[in-house]
Amino acid sequence: MTDRHTLFFIHGMGDTRPFEGFSTLWSKIAEAYDHKGSNQVGDFEDRYRSGFVDWHKVTEAAKLTVFDDAFSPMQPQQNWVGDLLHPIAAARTFMTMFLGDVVAYVSDNDNNIRVTVWTELQKQLELGGPYSIVAHSLGSSIAFDFLFNLFVREQLFSPVGELFPKVNVVDLQQRFVGLYTMGSPVGLFMLRQGALWKANDPALAGGPAFSNIKNPLSSPQHSWLNFWDKQDIIAYPLENLFQANAAYNSGRPLRDVAVDTGSQPVTAHIGYWKSDEVAAKIAADLR
Numbered sequence: 001m002t003d004r005h006t007l008f009f010i011h012g013m014g015d016t017r018p019f020e021g022f023s024t025l026w027s028k029i030a031e032a033y034d035h036k037g038s039n040q041v042g043d044f045e046d047r048y049r050s051g052f053v054d055w056h057k058v059t060e061a062a063k064l065t066v067f068d069d070a071f072s073p074m075q076p077q078q079n080w081v082g083d084l085l086h087p088i089a090a091a092r093t094f095m096t097m098f099l100g101d102v103v104a105y106v107s108d109n110d111n112n113i114r115v116t117v118w119t120e121l122q123k124q125l126e127l128g129g130p131y132s133i134v135a136h137s138l139g140s141s142i143a144f145d146f147l148f149n150l151f152v153r154e155q156l157f158s159p160v161g162e163l164f165p166k167v168n169v170v171d172l173q174q175r176f177v178g179l180y181t182m183g184s185p186v187g188l189f190m191l192r193q194g195a196l197w198k199a200n201d202p203a204l205a206g207g208p209a210f211s212n213i214k215n216p217l218s219s220p221q222h223s224w225l226n227f228w229d230k231q232d233i234i235a236y237p238l239e240n241l242f243q244a245n246a247a248y249n250s251g252r253p254l255r256d257v258a259v260d261t262g263s264q265p266v267t268a269h270i271g272y273w274k275s276d277e278v279a280a281k282i283a284a285d286l287r
Contacts, residue, residue, distance in 0.1 A: 006048070007048050008133045008135075009134045011056065014101060025278070026050050032283035036284060049127075051121065051131070105138060117146070122167075132179065133146075140183070156169070178223035179224045180224075213244055215242050229272075
C-alpha cells in the first residue's frame with residue numbers, strides 16, 4: 001500500500017475550538033468521497049489521513065491580557081446572546097480576540113504562529129506521502145504564505161527556514177497536491193506587499209497595480225479551489241486579481257467556487273466547516 005495522502009486543516013482567526021470544525025468537515029469529505037464513482041465505504045480512510053493544525057493557543061493569553069488590562073471588568077462575548085445584550089463588549093471582543101490574531105500574524109517578528117503551524121505540519125509530513133491543505137479565513141493566508149515561500153522563494157516562510165535549515169524544500173514541493181481555501185482574505189492580504197501595488201515601485205516595471213502578482217502553484221497536478229459565499233464579508237474571490245499578471249498566472253490552477261454557507265456575515269464565514277457543498281466539491285477534486 002502506498003503512503004496515505006495527508007489532508008491538513010488550518011483554522012482562522014479567533015477560533016478557540018478548531019477541532020470541532022476540523023472533524024466535522026473531515027467526516028463530510030469522507031462520506032462524499034466514499035460515495036464518489038466506484039469508491040466504497042472506507043476508501044477515504046484507507047487513502048487519506050488527517051493533519052489538524054491548531055495554533056490558537058499562541059495568541060490566546062496575550063489577547064486576553066490586552067482585553068482585561070484595557071476593559072476590565074468587561075468580559076469578552078463568545079455567543080450570540082452575549083452579543084445582543086452587550087454589543088460594545090461584542091465589538092471589542094471581535095477587535096481583540098479575532099483581529100488580534102491578524103495583527104499578530106502579519107508582523108515579521110517571531111511571534112511563534114508560523115513556527116507552531118510548521119511544527120504541526122512537520123509531524124505528519126515526516127510520515128511521507130503526498131499532502132494537501134484545507135484552510136479557513138486567516139488560515140488560508142498562512143497556507144498561501146507557506147506555499148508562496150515554498151514554490152516561489154524555494155524556502156520555508158520566516159522564521160521557520162532559519163530555525164529548520166535542514167528541511168528538504170524540493171521534497172515538499174514534489175509532494176504537494178492541492179489547496180482548498182474557504183472564506184479567504186488572501187486578496188486583501190496582498191496589500192501587505194507594497195511592491196505589488198505601490199505607484200512607481202521598480203518591481204511593477206511601470207505596469208498597473210498587481211501586474212506582478214504570482215500564483216505559486218504551477219504544476220498541472222496542482223489544484224486550488226477558493227470557496228467563498230457572497231454573504232461572507234471576509235471572503236475574496238481571487239481569479240480576477242491574479243489575472244492582473246496573466247502572462248505569469250494563465251494556466252495555473254485557481255478556481256473561485258461560490259457556495260452558500262449562511263445568510264448572515266458571521267454564519268456565512270464560519271459555515272464552510274459544516275457545508276455539505278464544500279465537502280462534496282473537495283471530495284470530487286481529490287485524486
